[in-house]
Amino acid sequence: MLDDRKLAVLRAIVEDYVSTNEPVGSKALVDRHNLGVSPATIRNDMAVLEEQGYIQQPHTSAGRIPTDKGYRLFVDRLSTIKPLSKAEKRAIETFLSGAYDLDDVVGRTVRLLAQLTRQVAVVQYPSLTRSYVRHVELVPVATGRVLLVLITDTGRVEQRLIEIPSGLTEESAGHLRALLNTCLSGLAFGDVPGAVSDLPEKVSPEERPAAAAVLSVLLETLVEKHEEKVVFAGAANLASVDFSRSFRDVLEALEEQVVLMRLLGESADSSTVTVRIGTENPDEGLRSTSVVAAGYGVGDLTLARLGVLGPTRMDYPGTMGAVRAVARYVGQILAGS
Amino acid sequence: MLDDRKLAVLRAIVEDYVSTNEPVGSKALVDRHNLGVSPATIRNDMAVLEEQGYIQQPHTSAGRIPTDKGYRLFVDRLSTIKPLSKAEKRAIETFLSGAYDLDDVVGRTVRLLAQLTRQVAVVQYPSLTRSYVRHVELVPVATGRVLLVLITDTGRVEQRLIEIPSGLTEESAGHLRALLNTCLSGLAFGDVPGAVSDLPEKVSPEERPAAAAVLSVLLETLVEKHEEKVVFAGAANLASVDFSRSFRDVLEALEEQVVLMRLLGESADSSTVTVRIGTENPDEGLRSTSVVAAGYGVGDLTLARLGVLGPTRMDYPGTMGAVRAVARYVGQILAGS
């Protein structure tokens, strides 16, 4: 259907269009890439490519630009992920190694990725559902109120304020804390509900209401609606590109946690880089953007995902390289802490 | 210098320009406001106002628009803060009352403020320097590593990972934790350095290196460079306005914590609403924006600041009303939790 030269032409069109941001014509193509044939031949090829839906012309008598389908083919078959330069790798290392807690790691990562790709970076916090409980803390903060602090093995710290109408003495709090810790330490979040089901029976009757309150909050807000946290950075980079859609839509989408989560997609294999192009995107208003994402984690375990959002007219090989590299380094950092 | 009618003219110009976004001429003025004089008279007044620097014309033979100085006069002497409508107040209450921890309060607040004013909202987390220590926690997370968790009376939870080369037994950790808590609980952050200076002497020699490590982190990253956290929301609202400067600058500024902090300014009196207009702004690139900010806190104590950033061409009375109202409600919420 598409012989080698036609594929080469498509590749050349994508590359030129990405770097110049202008529709590319047959003449320009043979000038810049040595294809060994004349413009007329290229024109015939381009006619075929257009018929198949890989490229299109904005107006009659203008050059061609790739369609989403064209980018898809390019990403799948015509390009390879571009490794970062030594300098870039070093930059990543030095930039990430100074982090002192999880918030800091995530914050640095998202800024780094934005800077590296000159696009909008999105990073998800290590998922709670795939983490393990390291420590549970109960801190009475006022009469009738207790702060539940939960620390995971990935360094994530979650807090919830709990109302305990019956009050809770310092002593009972200590008791309950000890119980919770022995019960939960080392447990995967998914196993928490089963492990605590019989806990109310283990405490004295007067402590039971408090225990129930704590447990209900624990299960409700932490386990069931396994809170996923996502941050982004580099929105300023959107300004340099002009989207067909007013990029108000894009900014709005970015500020919606839910959309952001869907954007990164379900984690397939850990370190595989996935690309979603233009209309492949679930979200309205992001139809003119592409998302390059990858999972990150420690060892085989994928903890969460991170990625980059940019115009469909994007340097896919370079972006994929950056995303892959950053994902790996973040995994290393997390493993080492 | 400026008689009453000239002031009325300036007020009318500001109001009209804010609502129409078009330079306003003498004819339009007398039509829309019943000033009781003819356009020619207004023209004379406008000439004076222009000479004094309160208004300017974009081009010869165009209407006038206010200068920064004009807005300043308007805010200081020609307008009063506009109270919110009942419906808006109710919206604030219901929206904020569902929050379950500090992160949630701040997150909701910033989104609420952005929605209310249709501009970019900025909220600072309750300042550590003005908070009190409620609880200190030490959690060993791996050999040689301890997580220091610090909880303030405002519900803020800070965490730092600490390397302890010599290691720390569960027992020593408990001991140290108890010491820290008795030492620091209830203390203002400003008083922490003094209170811990003699702490190393109170622990057994083998625990001393660990104690020193913990203290150095505590003092360094929490007290000295009293970490201030700021978040923003509503960047999408920037899209509807077109700034003279490419708003890339604005977005960049928004992603800089430091700039954001400076933006809100030093807290003067708690609930006074302050306005910084255009060039009064410290930051380059925000010269075409104005900031309306106020402190919030519990009782007399100002914990931090929040505000709104928008174009100088802004509905000051309305924005000031929204900022003031939200600041008050946040204070109430914090007081009640």
Next chain:
DNA sequence: ACTGGCACTCCATACTTCCGAGTGCCAAGT
């Protein structure tokens, strides 16, 4: 199957025209 030639299309740019809102100023009125 490829290539050179050729007529055609159409976008972008630049240039011109034209209208009207708005101004400044002046002389007359109160």
Next chain:
DNA sequence: ACTTGGCACTCGGAAGTATGGAGTGCCAGT
């Protein structure tokens, strides 16, 4: 001493009008 109507003037923006060039499709020739 203000205020006002009148008037000439300015200038930006919209709409219309060339013009050039990049790019195309097609065809006949190799």
